[in-house]
Structures are given as structure tokens and as C-alpha cells.
Amino acid sequence: MKKTTIQDIAKAAGVSKATVSRAIHSPQLVKRNTLNRIQLIMESRDYVYDAVAGDLARKKSSIIGLIIPTIKNSIFSSTVYGIQQKAEEYGYTTLIGNSNYDNETEIRLMKLFQQRRVAGLIVTGLSAGSLKRIESLVQQEVPSVVTWELPDTDTVSFAGFDNFKAAYSMTDYLIRLKHLRIGLIIGPYTKIDRARKRFEGYLAALKNHGIVYDPDLIVECNYTMIDGKEGMHRLLSLTESPTAVFAVSDVLAMGALSAIKEKGLNVPKDISLAGFDDIEFAAFLDPPLTTVKIPAYEMGQLAVKALFDLINSGSKSIKQYRLNTDLIIRESCGEPEGNKGKSIQRNE
């Protein structure tokens, strides 16, 4: 059975396609009587509007494309959720692609979404080189906004936060707690800009406090719990192991925590542990995890706002939202046993 089209409805109602189209989109332009008749017929024939044809004719789309590293990390789910909620308010749906932190995949997805003629694109975090691609997309009139970062340019819109500062503040907090040997379990910062910024934040905090950087204290790995666990085991087996560990993702922190417990150590008595993201489970860990709260949901919402500003202004109105992160102090960090009371060495 062929699908019912606007043409069929028009014929049955004795009007033109144009009138049916108006009945659908601008009912107030149609005479009451005609309108009723058309609506009745649409009902009875189970007419389903063809948004694909409509989009083509109108030369616009009501789909936005979204590229995230992976849907499996719950912190991104919050951003996705924020995006979907907001987009829905505008009557838009979301096409989601996972880049898996892979550059090629990211490029492929961008092209794919461009082919689908999405109304706009939101990219959650950039791989190396993505920024240039985003800029070229914007030039090709694909409104695009970046989130989870603060791209250093005034030509692209974004809703992000300062990864450097966020990592700096947590490291600084640990140092003020008198930790001198602070381990770092972090994602692939050689590949991911965002992770690199955090790494630099950690470095800068050490430096500002006159603490020398020890490469042995750094574990670079992927973002899974098992990675966090293995990383922590590695740090714990150092001859001079850290008194505090900053796991730059709550997922990594959870893995790290289980490694610490396996060793029979206590958090924070024997070792302090800090996370990053503040996902749901952080507050439910034992002990509750001190972490950096990322406004993932709000970022998603603002990214959509920035996107629609772009869309509605013909890519003229660049919006740049810089969101704050918060240090969430819970119970997983304390002063190091040996250093209690001792004051740390500084440069200045």
C-alpha cells in the first residue's frame, strides 16, 4: 500500500496541495471550514507528514548533529541530555555519533552529518586538528559549536570550561593539604587536547608551589575503571609512592579506589584520592569522593543556545560561554600522615 501524501489529501478534500500544506503549518491561514475538512481526512487516512520532503523543499532541517567521544562515559550522557532537552524545546531532534576519541572517525562523522544537511553541529571536545575543521565547517555555512573546551579563537562559538584551571585548582588544593608527591592518573593527553590542558594545570600548580615534577608519578591511560585500577597499582608499587592521587575522571578514581582497598590501605588516612567530573556515583563512594564538578548538563543546554544563535543569525552571532567548575570537597582527601604540621617548601 502506497503511503498517503499531501496530494491524496488534497484530492480527497477537493483543494490544492498548497492548502493542505497550509493546513498543516499555518492553520490560521485556512478557512475554518476547509481546515476542518482537511484535518478530518488526514485523520481518517492516517496521513503522516513527510519531514524529509519538507526539509528539502524548505531548505532547512530540524535535526542537529552531535559528536561525542563515547556514549559509554556517563559524564557525556549528561551533556547529551542537556542538549537533547534544549533542542527539543526548539523542535529539533539529535543525531548522535561517537568518535571514540578517534580523529578519522570524527572527520567521517562531520562529513556524514553535513551530508544529512543537519541544521547545526555540536562537537563535544576536540581532537587535535578538529578546530580547523570546525572553522572550515562554519565557513561552509554549517553552524557549529564546540563544548567541553575553550577554543582559543574568536571565530567559533562554544560553551565550555577551563580544563587547565579546573585541574590546577584541585592540584592546588592537594598541595595546600601539604601533599608533595601527588600522583596523576589521566587520559591520553598526547591525543586529547582537553586532557593535555588538565595535565598542564597539574604541572603549573606544582610549579607555582615550587614542587619538582616527577614523571614517575604520571599514569597515562584510557578512561575505564580497570585502567584506573591498574594505574593506581602502578603508583602504589613505586619505591616512593604518592601521598595523594588525582585521578582526572571519576571513573578512573573509582578504579583507583578499588586498587587502594585491595592493598588494604585507607582513604584518606593512608592516601588521598581526588576525582574529576562529579558524576552521580562520586558522592556514594566509600569514602565520598572529593572531585571537580563539571557543569555537564548546563554546558549542553548552552551549547544548543549558542547553536541556535548561530543558525538564526546566519552564522553571524558568535557566542562564547565560559562555565565555572567547582571543587567539591568530600571525604577522600586529607593531610598526609608524615607531613602533618610540616610546612611545604616553596619558591617564593
Next chain:
Amino acid sequence: MKKTTIQDIAKAAGVSKATVSRAIHSPQLVKRNTLNRIQLIMESRDYVYDAVAGDLARKKSSIIGLIIPTIKNSIFSSTVYGIQQKAEEYGYTTLIGNSNYDNETEIRLMKLFQQRRVAGLIVTGLSAGSLKRIESLVQQEVPSVVTWELPDTDTVSFAGFDNFKAAYSMTDYLIRLKHLRIGLIIGPYTKIDRARKRFEGYLAALKNHGIVYDPDLIVECNYTMIDGKEGMHRLLSLTESPTAVFAVSDVLAMGALSAIKEKGLNVPKDISLAGFDDIEFAAFLDPPLTTVKIPAYEMGQLAVKALFDLINSGSKSIKQYRLNTDLIIRESCGEPEGNKGKSIQRNE
């Protein structure tokens, strides 16, 4: 600047639109020379294929619609991931909608996706009444498959598991451990079919072992950690509190665990705790959580397979995949203190 179309390319290459179209989709049909020329021109003009127009002309789509309860629960992320991975193999992208366990929203999304002319629809879990809607969609020639359930009909395709059996087996396990008072923290089983099936599984296990059902032991709540925590506190404050609690979602179990620890109790010494789903963190909890493993990822993959069977057969070939769940025994369950050695009462 107007977008470059197939028409522009054709003119520049001195061929017809048809030939350009062939150069894109069936290059082997085009003479080597012509092909090269066309490709060069497409490159130099940054031609981007318009998939929307293509879909309309071809009367097919390469987007599948996916409806899930919420992207915020990580267990669904796995299914989404499985779906996306598999769909991608077929060259399809995924439009995702969250129903938030709400019937109206689910209906709205189905209609929306139908308007977008998706090639097919995957519904992760049904609300009450959805089954009928799915059946009617299939009749309207929207290939649709259900996942996370085993709809009781031979007219719809699905890739699911037996929620009743899964809950039964965990309850049975706890009873064999000699627990007589088993608390249940469960999602809104009055609204969600899936949850109701699990509730019935719990009930059936009790009954088969001759244990009387005590409504005080049941906590119905939403699927968040805080709900799990509050639920556990409620159970713990009962005059005759349970010796084991089955939280029918690992997320609820994690909340429950933190409540138990707050009370200064030990798992499994003082109380046993079991979960459901086996999401990533279950193995990393302290103690590692005994739970029911749901093959979320595989289900997603098979759902896509079933969907493409449907699509390619013109909705003729119904596929019904029944997946197994596994009891994952870790360390959060043991025999109840008081009942050690005592044998439980049975009917038969």
C-alpha cells in the same frame, strides 16, 4: 554562497546529472576518464552530497530511530552503543529519543521518527500499551523491533531477555543462601512492564520456596542512587529488617550500599546485597557486587540485525532473539548470621 549541487558538477564536467549520480554511487558504471574528471571537479568545489534529497528520490532512508527510557542510565548506554556500532556497519546513523519512561513522550517520538521517514525503529523497553503501537507501526510499514523485553506475540521482532526469569534466579539464589526475609528495591513496576516482570519473578521464587510475601519488604522507586539509598534506609528501619536485599538495578544497589555503610553495617556479614544489570562499576564496589548480568551490548547488536532482516524482507521476516542473563556471584551475598545452618521451611 549557494551550495554546490550535482547539477553544478554536471555542467562543469560537461556531463548529465545522471552521470554524476552514477559517479557517486556506482563508479564502476562510469568510464574511467569521465569518472576522474567528475571526481576532480567534486573535490575542487567541495561538493557535499545531499543525503536528504537522495533519500527522498530513492524513497529510502539510512537513519534508524531509537527510543530509550533515558540516556542517563549507563546500562542503556551499552545497548545504544551496540546499536550504533552495528548500524554503522550497515551505513546507518541513529536518531535517539528519550522517553523518560513517559507514555506520551514515547508516542510523540514514534510519530516524530515516522515523519522523519526512518528506515526502522528500535524501542528499548515498552511502556504499557506500547506493544499495540509497535504492532500498528509495523502494519504502517515502519519496521520496528523491541529490545529489553520478550513481547508475548509472534508479530513483532525483538532481541530481549526474560526479566521474570532473571529476577527469579537471583531471588532463588538468595533463598538458597538461607535468606527468608528478602527486601526488594525496584523501579516503578506499576508503570514499567519490565519492572513488573521482575517483581513477579521475585514473587514466584518466594512462593516456590514456601516463603510468605511481606509487602513491607518492597520499596518502589525511581532508578537513581539516591532512591536506592533512601529505600535501603527504609528497609533498615523496619522492626524486622531483611537479611538480604535485592536492588533490581546496580544503580539502586550502589545507593543501597552507601545506606548500609552509613548505618555501620557490613556487607555481606550483616546484610546481603544483590544488584541487577552488571554495569561497569559493579565489580569495583566494596564489596564487589553480586548481580545479574544483562547482555545489553549484544542485545543492541541483535536488535539491529533483526531490524535489517525486517527492512530487507519488506517486514516479512520476524526475528525473535531470546538472550540469556547470568548470575554473577561476587562477594556481596552470604548466609544470614542467625540462620547459618538452619534449613528453611518449604511447602513441598
Next chain:
DNA sequence: CTGAAAGCGCTTACAG
């Protein structure tokens, strides 16, 4: 191997 033509299902400026 290639082209002309009809068509996919809708929209919209124009005219009445």
C-alpha cells in the same frame, strides 16, 4: 557508457 525526462513529497512567492 551516457542523457533526457519523470518523479520523490513537500513549500512558497505570486496572482487572484
Next chain:
DNA sequence: CTGAAAGCGCTTACAG
């Protein structure tokens, strides 16, 4: 308030 017509960017059977 309504219709005729051109158009959105592609595809595909048909003919050569």
C-alpha cells in the same frame, strides 16, 4: 482564503 506552477537536489527506468 486559495490555486497553479516552479522548485528543492537527487535517482532511475528507458532508450540509445
